[in-house]
Structure formats: structure tokens, C-alpha cells
Amino acid sequence: MTYIFANWKMYLSYQEVRELSIALSQEDFDEKKLKITVFPNTINFSDVARVFAGRSFAVGAQNVGWTPQGAYTGAVSALLFQQAGAKYALVGHSERRYIFNEDNEAVHKKMEACLVEGIIPVLCIGETAEDLKEQKREYRIKKQLSKALEGLNLKGKEIIVAYEPVWAISAGGKGTPCTPADADNVHGWIKNELKQYTKQNVPILYGGSVDSKNVLSYVEQGMIDGVLVGSASTKLDEFVKLVRRVESL
Numbered sequence: 001m002t003y004i005f006a007n008w009k010m011y012l013s014y015q016e017v018r019e020l021s022i023a024l025s026q027e028d029f030d031e032k033k034l035k036i037t038v039f040p041n042t043i044n045f046s047d048v049a050r051v052f053a054g055r056s057f058a059v060g061a062q063n064v065g066w067t068p069q070g071a072y073t074g075a076v077s078a079l080l081f082q083q084a085g086a087k088y089a090l091v092g093h094s095e096r097r098y099i100f101n102e103d104n105e106a107v108h109k110k111m112e113a114c115l116v117e118g119i120i121p122v123l124c125i126g127e128t129a130e131d132l133k134e135q136k137r138e139y140r141i142k143k144q145l146s147k148a149l150e151g152l153n154l155k156g157k158e159i160i161v162a163y164e165p166v167w168a169i170s171a172g173g174k175g176t177p178c179t180p181a182d183a184d185n186v187h188g189w190i191k192n193e194l195k196q197y198t199k200q201n202v203p204i205l206y207g208g209s210v211d212s213k214n215v216l217s218y219v220e221q222g223m224i225d226g227v228l229v230g231s232a233s234t235k236l237d238e239f240v241k242l243v244r245r246v247e248s249l
């Protein structure tokens, strides 16, 4: 089973999101081989969930609030996303951490909120270019894992980890993808590290400038269970090509 998760971020207009989801919902992908999930913005979320209902796609939240209900202006809770049909939620995406100053404590609370509400959290981790330069990659990733997971009751709970080196994310422009061998190596030791938190097998996805041309070089590696795709997932032809390539394996 290969995971293909599409993070549409805030790239598209309201109408473009509608059009892309309707066009995509008309494609049939092999559910025995692929787990495809689309992460639209919050405004389009319910509409996209309705478009994909009964199709071979799940929908996920790009971010969740950690309190279920109450006087929290502007927040949208994991509970609300669950009620609107979210199966997954991204937690701790680097754009949340570094642009919106989301710290490890908030990430931990969001992980907990997802688990309580029955949403599968996709914990995003990864080092910055500076970490890499200072040889702090392993330190950063281990710290992000421990702060997010320590103290959570993961028994019987599904979680996913996305390894996304911050320097590899395209952020609208051209990114520098991590080499597949390097990513595979990091996935190997993340898998090992995760054993202290859960007995379950945790799928680990690679994210950072994945497109239809390089996707196979990642998913063919032994330790990479799938991909989290940003920019390339927002263009219909490119994304369908990417998915078809993985499906052909």
C-alpha cells in the first residue's frame, strides 16, 4: 500500500479548489494499491468532503485547533473537522511551525486532540537548512518526535509520520528535493526511533518537492511508505500523472 497525500495549502482560489476536486473525483484509482488523501483549505473543506464521498479519496485537515469547543475565535477544532468528514489531519507542518510560530507543545496538544476525536494525525517533522548545516538533523527530528509523542496513549491508535526536510519544500518556487537514498536512510532511523513510542507499524511519508518525474525514485525505496505532495498536487494533469505512475508499480 502506498500513501499519496495532497496538501493543497492555500495555493488555489475557492472556485479552483471546487473544480480540481470535481475533476479529480472523476478519476478511478486502485484502492488496493493506493491510499489517496486530499487536504483542502478550511473554507472549501466540507464541499470537497461531499465531492469525494464514496470515492477512492479521503479528506484531511491542514491544521486543527486543540480544544474541542468554546470561546476560541478563529479556531477550528479537530472535533469539527471530524464531524465534517476528516479522516486525517496534518499536525506540525513546517509552515505552521516556522511561519505561524507553532511550538512543540501546541503540536503535542493537536496530536492528542486528533486521537481523542478519531482523526489519524499526520505528524510532520523535519530539519531546517540551518539544522542541516550545523549537523543537527538527528537532534531536531528526535526532539520533534519526543515532544509530540511522549505521554500520548497510542495503544490501538493509528498515526502517520511525514518526514519533510524544510529546505526541500518547494514553497511555491523550486525546491531542492532530498535525494531518495538520503530520505530512505532518515526514514530508517525514524522507524527505529518510533519503536519506543508505539508497537504499531507507523507509515512514514516523504515530502519535499515531489512531482510526477521523481515520485517513483522515492516510493521504490524500502523505507518510504508514500509521499506528501504540495505544489505538484494542485495541478490536475501533473497530479494524475504522479498517481498513475505509482499505481503502475
Ligand code: PEP
Pocket (backbone or CB within 6 Å): 007, 164, 168, 169, 170, 171, 172, 175, 207, 208, 209, 210, 228, 229, 230, 231, 232
Ligand atoms: C509540503 O509542504 O507538504 C510539501 C511537500 O510541499 P512541496 O511538495 O510543494 O515541496
